Amino acid sequence: MKLRLLLCMAMSLLAQDQKVLVITADASDYVLAAGGTIAGMAASGATVWLVRVTNDDKDSWDLPPEETARRTREESERAARILGIGKVVSLGYRAGELGGVSPTELRDRLMFYVRSFKPGVMFIPNPYAEYVEVLDRYYTGQAAEEARRAASLANFQPPFASVGLETHLTPELYYYAQPFDPRRREAESTATFAPQPKALDIAPMLAKKIQAAQALKTVNHALAMRIQQRLQETGRRLPLLDRVDDDAVGKLVEINVRKLAEIGAQGTGYSAAEEFHYAGVEYQIPAKYR
Amino acid sequence: MIHRVLAAIFLASAAGAQLPLLPIPPGKTALVILAHHDDHTWQYGLGGTIAKMSDAAYTVYFVRVTNDEKDGGAGWGNNDQTNLREAIAATRFLGVKEVLSLNWRNDHMDSIPLNELRAQLILLIRKHRPEVVISWNPWGHYDRNPDHRKVARAAGEAVWMAGLANIHPEHLETGLAPHRVPHLFYTQRNDYGKGHDPNAAIELDDGQVQRKAGAYWAHANVRYNPAAARALRRQLDAQGLTIPELDGLTDEQANEKLEKWHMIWISAQRGKENGVKYAEVCRYLDEWRDVPGLRDYILGSAEKK
Numbered sequence: 001m002k003l004r005l006l007l008c009m010a011m012s013l014l015a016q017d018q019k020v021l022v023i024t025a026d027a028s029d030y031v032l033a034a035g036g037t038i039a040g041m042a043a044s045g046a047t048v049w050l051v052r053v054t055n056d057d058k059d060s061w062d063l064p065p066e067e068t069a070r071r072t073r074e075e076s077e078r079a080a081r082i083l084g085i086g087k088v089v090s091l092g093y094r095a096g097e098l099g100g101v102s103p104t105e106l107r108d109r110l111m112f113y114v115r116s117f118k119p120g121v122m123f124i125p126n127p128y129a130e131y132v133e134v135l136d137r138y139y140t141g142q143a144a145e146e147a148r149r150a151a152s153l154a155n156f157q158p159p160f161a162s163v164g165l166e167t168h169l170t171p172e173l174y175y176y177a178q179p180f181d182p183r184r185r186e187a188e189s190t191a192t193f194a195p196q197p198k199a200l201d202i203a204p205m206l207a208k209k210i211q212a213a214q215a216l217k218t219v220n221h222a223l224a225m226r227i228q229q230r231l232q233e234t235g236r237r238l239p240l241l242d243r244v245d246d247d248a249v250g251k252l253v254e255i256n257v258r259k260l261a262e263i264g265a266q267g268t269g270y271s272a273a274e275e276f277h278y279a280g281v282e283y284q285i286p287a288k289y290r
Numbered sequence: 291m292i293h294r295v296l297a298a299i300f301l302a303s304a305a306g307a308q309l310p311l312l313p314i315p316p317g318k319t320a321l322v323i324l325a326h327h328d329d330h331t332w333q334y335g336l337g338g339t340i341a342k343m344s345d346a347a348y349t350v351y352f353v354r355v356t357n358d359e360k361d362g363g364a365g366w367g368n369n370d371q372t373n374l375r376e377a378i379a380a381t382r383f384l385g386v387k388e389v390l391s392l393n394w395r396n397d398h399m400d401s402i403p404l405n406e407l408r409a410q411l412i413l414l415i416r417k418h419r420p421e422v423v424i425s426w427n428p429w430g431h432y433d434r435n436p437d438h439r440k441v442a443r444a445a446g447e448a449v450w451m452a453g454l455a456n457i458h459p460e461h462l463e464t465g466l467a468p469h470r471v472p473h474l475f476y477t478q479r480n481d482y483g484k485g486h487d488p489n490a491a492i493e494l495d496d497g498q499v500q501r502k503a504g505a506y507w508a509h510a511n512v513r514y515n516p517a518a519a520r521a522l523r524r525q526l527d528a529q530g531l532t533i534p535e536l537d538g539l540t541d542e543q544a545n546e547k548l549e550k551w552h553m554i555w556i557s558a559q560r561g562k563e564n565g566v567k568y569a570e571v572c573r574y575l576d577e578w579r580d581v582p583g584l585r586d587y588i589l590g591s592a593e594k595k
Contacts, residue, residue, distance in 0.1 A: 130429040259583035
């Protein structure tokens with residue numbers, strides 16, 4: 001118990017100087033999958049940056065892409081502020097089109113921010129998570145995973161060094177994904193360095209996470225309308241969505257975030273949690289020497 | 291009913307138990323999106339399920355993505371034409387209304403831009419508005435076939451992106467409307483293990499299995515091989531064995547019998563594993579697959595109008 005207390009104090013002290021880089025494909029994914037943990041780190045004193053890769057221009061119900069992109073950018077920045085994120089960078093790729101973007105180009109743009117910010121922790125979409133329909137998340141996760149490695153090697157992008165962007169190895173890495181993958185809790189091989197499943201308590205940050213998710217009004221409205229339409233097409237109704245207004249959508253988002261936290265907490269002893277695959281410094285030491 | 295089936299599917303996935311039997315979802319149209327002319331058959335194909343859907347009054351369309359020029363010994367041009375003709379005949383056994391051939395080059399799909407194929411599939415989804423799509427599992431492992439992988443990826447994106455009005459808005463100018471596919475039946479070349487993890491079984495009746503066997507055999511360009519039947523019977527003879535059902539048959543007839551048995555045997559095997567006479571298995575994703583945090587709430591609170 002004492003040891004745990006000391007460990008928490010030490011982690012809290014470390015967090016004061018901690019720099020956290022969050023990479024997300026779209027406005028909502030990191031909020032729903034990792035928002036509570038990120039908010040907790042920010043509340044403990046960490047400096048957090050967010051790189052949002054696409055412009056979310058497709059994710060609205062009845063707005064053209066340009067207006068959708070403008071609104072989702074504003075709302076994404078609002079959600080990030082609620083979580084305590086200090087800086088938001090939008091790379092501006094068109095949503096749903098990352099399959100046609102050079103992976104090396106995307107990697108190098110992400111590497112730029114790894115070298116300039118020099119984070120101690122990175123959060124990236126898990127490219128190995130299955131049944132994640134939005135492939136932008138897969139492409140972003142893959143590029144981000146490569147960027148972390150490439151940022152530490154001088155022979156990648158030598159011109160970066162000429163403008164002061166020296167190599168940097170980020171020691172801690174969290175792979176996040178919403179709980180689509182039925183095998184997400186299976187441990188990876190422990191024979192060598194491998195990210196392992198890890199759940200973190202987010203109960204103290206749950207209210208903040210709900211608030212941040214609710215700030216994404218355009219994508220939430222589109223989600224509510226899709227659900228309503230699907231139910232209507234099949235002769236059903238959800239009383240909550242009889243009128244799709246801000247209150248109803250806000251309530252729907254709250255139900256979603258609370259349930260995701262409950263799913264994350266199953267079997268952990270927490271009341272609300274988020275699930276990751278975590279590659280910390282200890283996993284860079286072969287198991288037999290740990 | 292569907293709520294109970296979904297709960298059973300999630301429990302079965304977790305426990306690795308006998309799979310729950312999945313009813314055909316209510317609907318009118320199914321789109322089968324596969325790389326090759328005969329992918330609806332084989333031990334991993336869902337030909338019986340297609341037959342069951344057409345029995346349930348579904349209109350079924352089969353999208354053959356490649357031109358199948360490499361499959362068969364008749365040369366590229368002939369293989370393309372023969373395999374398409376046989377695919378049309380084979381899928382008629384299953385009740386398929388139309389074969390839509392996209393004619394991408396067989397075994398060369400790795401080099402095709404994903405978004406280009408995806409755009410074609412989005413247009414077809416918006417045109418036919420299927421309640422069910424049957425395709426390769428985009429998350430399947432160890433499928434060595436580049437065509438299967440590319441088709442799986444493109445279909446996996448098209449099924450939900452077709453529902454977004456800002457994706458290919460030019461389609462809407464033709465009168466098409468966005469349409470998100472609610473039910474997905476995914477399959478995979480390798481049957482079990484981490485490569486493909488089925489979570490549902492579809493029970494088949496005798497007629498549906500027979501039609502699947504007939505469809506399999508209808509791909510004569512790649513199935514017709516009397517020499518194989520002859521060799522098998524010689525091998526059995528040498529060991530003093532015989533298969534009575536093959537006695538008196540010509541090599542051609544024995545070839546047909548053996549090929550059809552393959553389909554009947556695998557359907558019986560899957561049935562036995564899942565407590566019924568015949569079955570196929572798939573990875574089923576439901577209409578609320580994109581909102582794991584809302585699924586229980588919607589299923590528990592939605593009311594009939």
